[in-house]
Amino acid sequence: MLNKYWESYIQWYIKYSGFSERDNKEGLPYFRDKLFISILLLTFVLGVLSYFPSAYVAVSRNELSVLVVDTVAILVLLFTTFSKTISFKTRKLLFSTNLFLLSFLLFLILGFKGNGSILLFMLITLITLYSGRRGGLRAVLVFAGFKAIFLFNFYFNIIYLPSFEQYDIQLLLIVGVNNLLFVVLTVFSVSFLINQLHNALLKENKLQLELVEKHKNVLEAKNKAEKSDKLKSAFLANMSHEIRTPMYGILGCADFLKAYNTDDEEFQEFVDVINGNGKQLLDIISGIVDVSKIESGLVTTNISTFNVNKNIEKVFKALKPKAEEKGLSFTLNNDLVVHDAYINSDSDKIEFILKSLLENAIKFTKKGVIELSCERIDEYFIAFYVKDTGLGIHEAHFKTIFDTFYQVDVHNDKALHGFGIGLTIAKAYIEMLGGKIDLESVEGIGSTFWFTIRVDLIKGNAYKQNA
Known part of the structure; x- marks a missing residue:
C-alpha cells in the first residue's frame, strides 16, 4: 500500500x-x-x-x-x-x-x-x-x-x-586523501552500474520492438490465413457443387443408356465402364473435398443417442456379399450387449469409419478371413477391431499410412493401391469422437486395425484427447 x-x-x-x-x-x-x-x-x-x-x-x-x-x-x-x-x-x-x-x-x-x-x-x-x-x-x-x-x-x-x-594536520591530510579516493571509486562504480543498466534497458527496448514487429507479422499472417481459409471454404463449396452435379448427370445418363441395345454385350460393357469409372471419380472427388474440409476445421460432429449395434449390423450386411464374392470368410464378433450398445456419438461417422476399414481389408485380402469385433472397454469407451489375412504392412509404414494420399509400396506395379484418403478421414473422425486408432501388422500375413470411440459425447463438444 x-x-x-x-x-x-x-x-x-x-x-x-x-x-x-x-x-x-x-x-x-x-x-x-x-x-x-x-x-x-x-x-x-x-x-x-x-x-x-x-x-x-x-x-x-x-x-x-x-x-x-x-x-x-x-x-x-x-x-x-x-x-x-x-x-x-x-x-x-x-x-x-x-x-x-x-x-x-x-x-x-x-x-x-x-x-x-x-x-x-x-x-x-x-x-x-x-x-x-x-x-x-x-x-x-x-x-x-x-x-x-x-x-x-x-x-x-x-x-x-x-x-x-x-x-593534527597529518591525520587530517590522510583522512582527506582517503575520503577523496573513496568518493572517486564510488563515482566510477555508480556510473558503471548506471551505464550497464542503461545498456540492458536498450537491449530490452530493442527486443520489445522486435517482438512488436513479429507480433505484427503474425497478425498479418493470421489475417491472410483467415482470408485464405474463407477462400478455401468458398472453393470447396463451389467445387463440391460444380463437379458433383455434372458427375451425377453423367452417371444418370449411363443408367439410361443401359436400357438401350440390351442385346449388344459390347455396348453394355462400355456403359458399365462409364458407370464404374464415374462412381470411382465421384468417390475421389468426395474424399478430396472431405479431407480439405477436415483440414479447414469445417467438419462438425452430429451427436445423438443411438444403438451402435444397428450401425455395425448395417455395415456388416452391406459388405458381406462383397467379401463372399472374393471367396473370403467374413465374420462378426459383437460383444456389446443391449445396455452397452446405446451411446452418445456421431452415427454417420462411425459407419464411415467401419466401412472404410472393412473395405480396405476386403480390397487387400486375396484369401482367408476378415473379422470385425466390438467390445466395451469401460464406462467411457468402446473398441472395434478389423482383422484380415491380407497383404500386411511393414512396420516402417505404421505412422505414415494415415497421411493424406499416402500409398504403401506405390512403386510396385502389381500391388493394389487406393487413393490414400479413406484412412486419413477415418483417423480424423475417430479423433473427433474422442478416440484413437492404431494397428498391428506383419507383412505377408495380415493386419489388425483397432480404434476406440468415446460413448458419452455431448452435442457440440467432441473430445480432442486420446483415449
Missing part, C-alpha cells in the same frame, strides 16, 4: 512540475531526470521528518548555528521542490548546491562527530546517479577543493574551528 501511495505522489509531482511537458528527452537522460524526481521527493520527505528532532537537539545543546543551517537548508529544499518558476536544470543545480553547503557547514561546525561527512558522500553518489559520471567527477573536484581549503585554513589557523583542535 505504501508503494501505491508513493507512486501516486510521484505521478502527482510530475504533473505538478510539468516535467513531461518541459523536456522531450529519451533514453538515459530521461531515466536520470525521473530518478532525480524520486530523489528530490524522498529527500524532501526525509528532510522534513528529520528537521524537527534535529532542531530540538540543536536548541537543547545551545548549538544555534546548527539550527540556522538546518532551517535555511530546509527552506531552500522546500523552494527547490515546489517552485514552478525555475527550470529543471536549475532545480538540479539548486538541490546539489544546497546539500553541498549543508554538508560542508555541518562538517565545519560539528567535525567528525556530526553527519556532514556522511551527507557529503551521499550527495556525491546521488549526483552521479542523476547527472552521470561527469556530474559526479565535478562534485569530486568541489569536494577536493573544499578539503584543500579546509586543510589550508587548519594549517595556518586562519579561522578557528574548535571541533578539530584535537587533530
